[in-house]
Amino acid sequence: MLSIKNLHAKIEDNQILNGLNLEVKAGEVHAIMGPNGSGKSTLASVLAGREEFEVTEGTVDYLGKNLLELAPEERAREGVFLAFQYPVEIPGVSTINFMKTAVNQVREGRGQAPLDAVSFLSLMKEKMKLVEIDQSLLNRSLNEGFSGGEKKRNEIFQMAMLEPKLAILDETDSGLDIDALRIVANGVNKLRDKNKAIIVVTHYQRLLEYIVPDFVHVLYKGKIVKSGTKDLALELEAKGYDWIKDEVAVV
């Protein structure tokens, strides 16, 4: 589904990704871990198409398309979803209104007719259950005055609504208490299926207890330096990142 080869990217004059390679197949869940500043969020941003990041080398193939050539909204319509680490607030725009615009533009991009109000509401009701989100929250201005947990749950709700093929969760666990974490993770797990791939970007192993990955990769200095199964995450949790840094230094 996603094939990243030798990806280099920079922001202003800071080179952040230095030849990253990653293969993700449908149905798989990949966790990207790594110390601060290793390029995890940059990877998420580059995949979503944030303009501030310049790709200087490498290719990203997504379902047979050159992802890097697509505008951010086109990527979204092709099924790429980013759950933001810091979801922005949009005052005066309710989540419902926001989602209605998004769902219908995505549908339009996929050549489907827009949903009428009734179908939209029933879709919404169905997805609300999935992430245990209350309608009163969705009536409020998007993310305005939301708690950390509410914001993240709202991200997963949006993911459920847009039914992406490739979802990237950027530190979705940050700022969550254990109950919120469980609810968010349950939501994500319900959305897992054999046609979808998920990339989970995280600092901690904690989230991976709930969203169990098929593969774990360690990102360091803009490159994947080690890959393994979920056991690698446990090892990192126990030993920290220093031994990886040492390993890389030796090589």
Next chain:
Amino acid sequence: MSKDNQVLEELTSKEYEHGWTSNIEMESAPKGLNEDIVRFISAKKNEPEWLLEWRLKAYRHWLTMKEPTWPNVSYPKINYQDVIYYAAPKQKAKVNSLDEVDPELLKTFEKLGISLTEQKRLTGIAVDAVLDSVSVATTFKEKLGELGIIFCSFSEAVKEHPELIKKYLGSVVPMNDNYFAALNSAVFSDGSFCYIPKGVRCPMELSTYFRINAANTGQFERTLIVADEGSYVSYLEGCTAPQRDENQLHAAVVEIYAMKNAQVKYSTVQNWYPGDKEGKGGIYNFVTKRALCFGDHSKVSWTQVETGSSITWKYPSCVLKGDYSSGEFYSVAVTNNYQQADTGTKMIHIGKNTKSRIVSKGISAGHSQNSYRGQVHIMKRAEGARNFSQCDSLLMGDKCGAHTFPYIDVENNSAKVEHEATTSKIGEDQIFYCLQRGIDEESAVALIVNGYAKEVLNQLPMEFAVEAQKLLALTLEGSVG
């Protein structure tokens, strides 16, 4: 600069045929202003002697006044002797069907959601469109007549209801009120008059669109609304379609007189030609709008969506004379390119327990300057008066400016006055968030801006609000990124 902005400019610089009635044949007055011109205008309109005297008095007073320099706008000095104060409407080439109209213009209409009939009317496809609107207007007028509501052009009112005009003209905005009001009083061309009798609730929105003989009176328009005891009316002014006028100088006056328990809701969408990308050629819009809440428990609410004009100078105000009377001002003012707006309101609390509420949302883009200027004055006897003001500014890009000038003057210790102000920038983060959800940039800006202005847009009558939303989006297209 986006393509659509260019389209807007192109279309607004086309000859705009809006409502000229074909049966009036008039010659123009020569350039310049003197007593003879005032007499000429009055004579052309067959006005009674007292109205001519009133105009002359205004003119003589105007001569002693100075153009105000305090607004935060700059424009080349206006040569008032270089203006034509009375011009014959010109006949323009007729178009036979929409197929002959510039497709770009039609695209803009479509974006604004303007109906086919309206499109025909605006592009000057005269025949059935005019017939259509006349028949609608006639039915409309009959209905209002049954209720005793008077709604007609100002000139018609001078002839048909001289006693009302004589009594209320200048009762809220005196002829010598300010420089531009005095000018208007001397040379006003036409406008609307509306009277709602005691206890009558006007069953529909009154819109100048439905007024028969609504000739192009944009330049020096005069509107007078009188709401008798216990009456209610919702009045709409302007339209979302871009409006072009050959006259650069506009000075309108709107007076609202509300008696005991009367309620008036006045909504405006102003979309005069804003000038080209460099700001050349746009309309200078100097407007005096004021309501007198004369009776106890009367209420006047101003809602305005200002997107046009190169210079806007406008402060719809409420004089709260009656006890328990209340005034509201809801405003969205958008400036783009080189537009300059200095707009706001005045709430003058005279009566006891008077209330006022101000919600102002400024949006600046391009190289524009957008100022809110508002005065809240609580007079000595205004026991228990309350005011709440909220003034927000939204900036798009880094070459525009937003300014707030609140004046608060409290002479009674029991008054409660609250003022809140915020300035924010439309964020690339917000746009990117929308893009990532599959929403294109144009819709993203529309969504964010409409969210920001929601509190004001909610005050507009439903249909108007939908059009206004689209207008905001269109005005700001291409201002981000």
